[in-house]
Amino acid sequence: xxxxSISNIVKxxxxxxxxxxALHGISFDVQQGELxxxxxxxxxxxxxxxxxxxxxxxxxEGTATVDGFDVVKEYKEIRKRVGYMPGRFSLYQDLTVKExxxxxxxxxNTTIEENYDLIKEIYQQIEPFKDxxxxxxxxxxxxxxxLSCALIHRPSVLFLDEPTTGVDAVSRKEFWEMLKRLRxxxxxxxxxxxxxDEASLCDRVALIQSGxxxxxxxxxxxxxxxxKKLLAVKSNNMLELLKILNxxxxxxxxxxxxxxxxxxxxxxxxxxxxxxxxxxGMLFEMEEAEANIEDCFxxxxxxx
Amino acid sequence: MKQFISFxxxxxxxxxxxxxxxxxxxxxxxxxxxxxGFALTNEVKNSKIAVWDQSKDEASASLLSQLDASRYFExxxxxxxxxxxxxxxxxxxIRMAVVIPPKFQEELVHFNKAxxxxxxxxxxxxVANTLTTYASSVVQDYQSRITGEKKMPYAIxxxxxxxYNPELKGAYNxxxxxxxxxxxLVCTMMTAITVVRERETGTMEIMLVSPAKPFRIVIAKxxxxxxxxxxxxxxxxxxxxxxLDVPVNGSLALLVGESLLFTLVSLALGLFISTKVATQQTAxxxxxxxxxxxxxxxxxxxxxxxxxxxxxxxxSHAVPARWFYxxxxxxxxxxxxxxxxxxxTLILVGMFLFFGGLAIKNFKIRLS
Numbered sequence: 001x002x003x004x005s006i007s008n009i010v011k012x013x014x015x016x017x018x019x020x021x022a023l024h025g026i027s028f029d030v031q032q033g034e035l036x037x038x039x040x041x042x043x044x045x046x047x048x049x050x051x052x053x054x055x056x057x058x059x060x061e062g063t064a065t066v067d068g069f070d071v072v073k074e075y076k077e078i079r080k081r082v083g084y085m086p087g088r089f090s091l092y093q094d095l096t097v098k099e100x101x102x103x104x105x106x107x108x109n110t111t112i113e114e115n116y117d118l119i120k121e122i123y124q125q126i127e128p129f130k131d132x133x134x135x136x137x138x139x140x141x142x143x144x145x146x147l148s149c150a151l152i153h154r155p156s157v158l159f160l161d162e163p164t165t166g167v168d169a170v171s172r173k174e175f176w177e178m179l180k181r182l183r184x185x186x187x188x189x190x191x192x193x194x195x196x197d198e199a200s201l202c203d204r205v206a207l208i209q210s211g212x213x214x215x216x217x218x219x220x221x222x223x224x225x226x227x228k229k230l231l232a233v234k235s236n237n238m239l240e241l242l243k244i245l246n247x248x249x250x251x252x253x254x255x256x257x258x259x260x261x262x263x264x265x266x267x268x269x270x271x272x273x274x275x276x277x278x279x280x281g282m283l284f285e286m287e288e289a290e291a292n293i294e295d296c297f298x299x300x301x302x303x304x
Numbered sequence: 305m306k307q308f309i310s311f312x313x314x315x316x317x318x319x320x321x322x323x324x325x326x327x328x329x330x331x332x333x334x335x336x337x338x339x340x341g342f343a344l345t346n347e348v349k350n351s352k353i354a355v356w357d358q359s360k361d362e363a364s365a366s367l368l369s370q371l372d373a374s375r376y377f378e379x380x381x382x383x384x385x386x387x388x389x390x391x392x393x394x395x396x397x398i399r400m401a402v403v404i405p406p407k408f409q410e411e412l413v414h415f416n417k418a419x420x421x422x423x424x425x426x427x428x429x430x431v432a433n434t435l436t437t438y439a440s441s442v443v444q445d446y447q448s449r450i451t452g453e454k455k456m457p458y459a460i461x462x463x464x465x466x467x468y469n470p471e472l473k474g475a476y477n478x479x480x481x482x483x484x485x486x487x488x489l490v491c492t493m494m495t496a497i498t499v500v501r502e503r504e505t506g507t508m509e510i511m512l513v514s515p516a517k518p519f520r521i522v523i524a525k526x527x528x529x530x531x532x533x534x535x536x537x538x539x540x541x542x543x544x545x546x547x548l549d550v551p552v553n554g555s556l557a558l559l560v561g562e563s564l565l566f567t568l569v570s571l572a573l574g575l576f577i578s579t580k581v582a583t584q585q586t587a588x589x590x591x592x593x594x595x596x597x598x599x600x601x602x603x604x605x606x607x608x609x610x611x612x613x614x615x616x617x618x619x620s621h622a623v624p625a626r627w628f629y630x631x632x633x634x635x636x637x638x639x640x641x642x643x644x645x646x647x648x649t650l651i652l653v654g655m656f657l658f659f660g661g662l663a664i665k666n667f668k669i670r671l672s
Contacts, residue, residue, distance in 0.1 A: 054513045056671045075669075076515070084513040090506030094321045095314065106310035107516045149510070 003157055003188040004030040004053065009062035011048045011211075022048040023211045025062065030190060030204075035183045037202030038192040039293065045211040046192035047087055050161045053190070054084045067156050080108075083155035087162040089142050093135030097126055097145055100134050101152060108153035118185065119148045122178055140171030147178070158182065160191040164198065176201045196294035207297055214300040219293060226291035226299065228252065229268055232260040233277075235284040244280060248273060253302055262295060307516065311524030318498065319528055329494065333486045333536045337543045340478045348434045351399040352380045354392050363409035367420070367446050371402065376438045393425055400424045400435045412450075468553075468637050475548040480632035481605030483540050483563065484625040487533055488570050488599055493591035495529050495574030500587045509671065518667045526571040533567040553639030562635065562649065566628040569656045573624070575663035599625040627651050 011023040022045045030036045038046050051057040053066055055075035063070065069077040091100045101123070105112050116123075126144050129137065134145060143163060150158060160179075164172045176198065179189055183203075191202070199205045200219040207214045207222070215222055233254075235241040242261055245254035250269040254261050265273070270286075277284050319325050353371070357364050372379045380398065383389045392398045403421040412418040422439050424432035469476040499522075502508040511521060537560060544550040552559060573595070581587045600606055602616065603625035609617055620626050627648040634640045642649070 051671060056509060056512060058670065079513050080515045082513065084510060086506055086509050088506050090510050092314070092318070092507060093505075095317055099314070099317065103310055103314050104510075104514075106307050107511065107514045109307065109515065 001032040002029045003032045003034075004036075004064070004066050004190065006049075006053070006064045007062055009049065009052060009059045009064055011045070011052060011057065012060050021211055023052075023059070026208075026211070026213055027062075028206055028213060028216050030188060032188050033183060033186050035179060035189045035191070035201075035203045037199055037205040038190065038208055039194075039196060039199045039205050039297070040192075040208035041194050043210075044208045046208060047161055048211075049208075050084075050159050050190070050192060054082060054159055055079060081156045083150035083153070083158040085146050085150040085158075085160045085163055087165065089146060091134050091142075091146055091149060094133060096131050096133055097137070098130040100145060101148055104149040105152045110153050112152065115152055115154045118154055118182075119151050121181065122151070123148045139167050140174075143167055143171065143175065147175075151182070155187065157188045157190065160189065162192055162194065164193060164195065172198070196292070196297060199293040205293070207293075207300060209297075209301055215296070222293060222296050223291055226296050228291075228299070229265045229270065230289045230291045230295060231263040231265065231270065231273070231286055232257070232289040233263055233284055233286045234260050235282055237282070241277075241282060241284065244277065244282070245273075248276060253299065255298060257294070260289075262289060264295070264299060308520055308524055311516075311520065312527045315498070315525060315528045319532070325494070329490055329532050330535070330539075332489065333482070333540050334543065336482050336486060337479070337540060337548070340482055341475055341543075341548045348376055348431060348438065350378045351376060351431075351435055352397065353377050353435075354381045354383045354389060354398045354401045355379055356383045356385075356389060356401065356403045358406045359404055359408035359410075361407075361409040363412055363418075363450075364404045367404070367443065368402070370446055371439065371442050374438070374442055376435070377442075389423070393423075396425075398425070399431065400439065402439070468639075473548075473550070475544070475550045476637050478605070479540070479544045479548065479550050480629050480636065481600075481603065483537070483632055484566065484603060484605065484628050485596065485599055486536055486540065487563065487567050487628075488573075488595055488625060489591070490533055490536060491526075491529050491567055491570030492574035492577065492595055493588065495526055495571055496577040496581070496587040496591055497584050499525055499575065499578035500581060500584050503582070504584060512669065512671070518669055519664055522575055522664060522667055526575060529571060529574075530564075530567055533570075534564065537563045537567070550636070552636050554635035554641060558642060559632065559635045562628070562631045562645070562652075565649065565652050565656070566624065566631075569624045569628075569652050569659065572656050572659035572663055576659045576666070579663055579666035579668065598623045602626060603629045605629055624652060624655050 006029070007027045009023050009026045010021065012019050012021050014020050026045075026049065038049065040046055048057065052059045053064055053071060055071050055078050058072060063072075065071065066078050067081055069075075071078060092103070095103065101112055105114075112119075122144050126137070126141050126148070129141065134142065137145065147160075147163070150160075164175055167175065172195075179191065180201075183189055193199075199222075202219060204216065204218050205222065206216045215225070217225070233241065233245065238256070238261065242254060242256065245251055245261060245263055250266055250272055252264040252266045254263045263273070270288075274286060277286075319329065355368055357368065368379065371377050377400075381392065383392060383401070389401050389403075393401070401423045403423065405419055405421075408418050408420075420443060422436050424436050426432040466472055502511070541552065541559070545552060574591070577587055577590055581590060598619070602609070602612075602620040602623045604620070605625070609620050609626070612620065631645045631648045631652075634645050
């Protein structure tokens, strides 16, 4: 069953003279109970899309439905049944943890007790600080509180806009585990993130760049479609190495990747490259690498 | 209803947990009343004057002692030349000088006619005017005393009565003004800022994606400020009556009712502003420049409206404080009732409905 359906959405900002188009006709569907990731760098249009789906912005063209309701005409219905966590921490900093949660429970006509089972696992971690002002919480705790508030009314669809930006690695991992457990409760989750490594934690992902969807598939499916040989090369002079690699005819693209450079070969020729580097007197290590989402993203971006 | 109470409770938390807000809300009325009551007064009291008594006789001494005895003047210095007098004026030591020519008593007795000269520092024209008027009336008093026995063939005597404010106290004028200012600041500025703050910090974003009705969000924002304004009205009235001795001559219920009406107008204005601006700074700026300034300048509180050029008079009609100031002056000082101020009251009701309606109509149900 389709829970979120997006069809040909166009969003423009600005007046007549300086129009910037944030979304160029985006379409995709999200199935019920899916953990769907919208992966792209800052400024790709993720937040605009989320705001359109949460009825906060109007699209210039196209239609979208959430849980079967039109985002323009039936916005009131949507507002009753979705949970939304904006990118910026947007709770009341001068209210305590408990007061924030109570407040959001009341405006959704529910109580903490009624849906406690849903947020229990998350809320228990911040409960010891329930009398602390939200503004004084750490990043990870703020994020847990925001998630609790977004879940308090047992939404059918959850929109999380960059929930892990500015959160430490441990908290990020915990957060994704929480999402997986929420999905088991039947909640459809749309999550946006600029971190490519988080893509593999989703059921399906859409790679978005400059307001266009480049690819939609399962993480494994996306990696499979990479289809080129990928090498990881390391040397004592990384800068020089990158220059040489990018000068080679047989290299499609080379870019820094952690402590290695990743090299995409047009049609194989690993040995040719090895000889060439030896000839230039480079001391290097070279091994075959498996492409991940980031490699796919970079390749898709360059092919555009 | 439970939702609404929860909103209001939250709003009170915001107010009570922010020290600056608390100070603006509750200390400002008290401070303003005290500043206006004791520091910024344009009443003339114990003005320092110099005398150049060239006749030094019984009559001149008697006149001068009467001047000195009045609470408006205090003779600080005898002078003996024009140059000396001018030096005192230049140093700012005196506000006025009294010159009595030679043979004052002689001329008074023999020719039934004598002269006294008042020289006032008119760099502040209002004060100069007031001082010479006071001094003239002292001279008048003196004259009627000495002619008391003798029958003058024709004499028209003037009797002046200062209605509603016999002692010409400034407080009678500024208490209504301060009330208008405080209510406007608290209600308009604070509500405008608090709504815009929610938009700036992103909390409005979450609140919009909820079943909460925009109308309720708006009303809930205004309720705490309405209640706090009631406290302010009470504290201003108590200070006026017990500290500044300004009486409430008319009906107290009517006065409080009108003040609450003005509070509603200010709240509606604040909410209306909040729908039109994007940042807290703009909200603050518009509230101060767009509202406080006209309130002070065009409500009749500082300058009489009748003396303004017609275009400004026309503008003053749009200033809510003008009508409220008039109402408070009528009810509190003159002791009139609704039969006199019904027109002003209706205008305020109209303004409330107009701005309140616009605020609700313009409340953004989306982000842009």
